[in-house]
Amino acid sequence: MKAARKQGKMESIGFIGAGNMAEALMRGLIAAKVAHSTAITAYDVKQERLTSVVKSMGINAAAGAAEVFAKADTIILAVKPQQAKEALRGISADSSKMVISILAGVRLAALEKLLPEARIVRVMPNLACIVRKMAAGFSLGKRCTGDDADSVKRILASSGIALEVREEQLDAVTGLSGSGPAFVAYIAKAMIAAGIEQGLTIKAAEELTLQTLIGTAELLRKKEMKPEELIKMVSSPNGTTVAGLSIMEDSDVEDIIKETIAAATRRSVELGKKE
Ligand SMILES: NC(=O)c1ccc[n+]([C@@H]2O[C@H](COP(=O)([O-])OP(=O)(O)OC[C@H]3O[C@@H](n4cnc5c(N)ncnc54)[C@H](OP(=O)(O)O)[C@@H]3O)[C@@H](O)[C@H]2O)c1
Missing domain, CATH: 1.10.3730.10 (ProC C-terminal domain-like)
Structure with a gap:
């Protein structure tokens, strides 16, 4: 992604889960020209839902999470918190992959256990991302590199604002801007x-x-x-x-x-x- 940015290219971004929050983030990415619709790949267990977002935005459909990981370097995990384990089952992602989780309450340590090599970022977004006025907080996991905060801000800025906070402060972000x-x-x-x-x-x-x-x-x-x-x-x-x-x-x-x-x-x- 860093290389893509340097060359002025747009990001290739994947989504696991294509529900309400994922759709809002996709629309923000496309509207802000952070990612072209053809550079977005999504997977959702609900075929109907996947077809609907693919058709309405012109993004790519994947047949499973593994295909999303194969096609994108930045993957946004947007399933329900209790669906995370199942959604990432069988996925092996190396450190070239950055996974941005928007799952409420699922800690970095738990996600880092599910994906032992990938760079993990935890975000607490809010519903205003639907109108691109999101107020979000995010924390970088222990495998993230120096450039990752900028990449995350750039991606999330397409839907509003995102402030970097310590992970223990994400509960306060949830209480203040999440709710x-x-x-x-x-x-x-x-x-x-x-x-x-x-x-x-x-x-x-x-x-x-x-x-x-x-x-x-x-x-x-x-x-x-x-x-x-x-x-x-x-x-x-x-x-x-x-x-x-x-x-x-x-x-x-x-x-x-x-x-x-x-x-x-x-x-x-x-x-x-x-x-
Ligand atoms: N809504 C908010 O205001 C808000 C605010 C902050 C954070 N969040 C977080 O955002 C996340 C997404 O919320 P949402 O409201 O967008 O949920 P949602 O509309 O239910 O979207 C989740 C989608 O993922 C699908 N899914 C389930 N298991 C999957 C799997 N194994 N692989 C791929 N897709 C799968 C779901 O299908 P099924 O319906 O069939 O399960 C559903 O279509 C949640 O974790 C929530 O904590 C939401």
């Missing part, structure tokens, strides 16, 4: 309901809520503002924002959010121990 879309959606649901209660139509409440979430995130990112600064900017003395914020501040919202993310992180630790 995060559900927490933000929960807040969105409450805001929509509140807007309707205050007299808006469902459509107006939905549109205004979503645009407020998007606009706030963009303001924070593009203007490089801290949340506290933004809060101060919107809050005029005795104004509407101050009236609303006083309720939030008196209701321990911050503690509840901290507890929510702590609970998700703890569960990730527990699930990791079971694998």
Whole structure:
């Protein structure tokens, strides 16, 4: 892959499992021109599913995981966590192969045991990869080389952002950004309901809520503002924002959010121990 990059060629990437997350990552790779569709090879036990992604994106179908490993130097493992052993049964991959696992809770050590020579990377993606706004964390396994972090970032950047973290921090990544879309959606649901209660139509409440979430995130990112600064900017003395914020501040919202993310992180630790 390194050589391919130096020559300005696109990557050849394989997928074991062609479900929802795999499809989103494939679409990102193709849209960002990191890999041409003809340089992507996938295998899925569900023939119908495989045929559907192959037809819709013009990628190659493989008859099994071994064919994916033969055709690609970078292989994305995208089956369910409990399907990993079966998916990699009988595969022997040397150190020229980099395997990027997106399996929640399956540790590097376990994957390195299943593939004793390949370079393994563990990623915690999130559902926003479907719209190429993924927030992911990744950790390199012990056999990875110096260039691997750049390769992984390049591949994952086609679907959003990916930050390198220590493997033990992947549980916190899971709690914050892995589960995060559900927490933000929960807040969105409450805001929509509140807007309707205050007299808006469902459509107006939905549109205004979503645009407020998007606009706030963009303001924070593009203007490089801290949340506290933004809060101060919107809050005029005795104004509407101050009236609303006083309720939030008196209701321990911050503690509840901290507890929510702590609970998700703890569960990730527990699930990791079971694998
Ligand atoms: N969805 C999320 O928000 C999210 C977030 C972070 C991480 N992840 C991780 O992403 C991974 C994929 O999730 P997903 O939602 O994309 O799952 P999915 O839609 O169920 O995709 C997995 C696909 O792999 C197939 N498969 C099963 N065994 C296989 C084998 N031996 N060889 C090849 N293919 C096989 C499955 O077929 P069957 O259906 O017949 O089993 C299914 O089509 C999971 O490990 C999950 O932990 C997901």
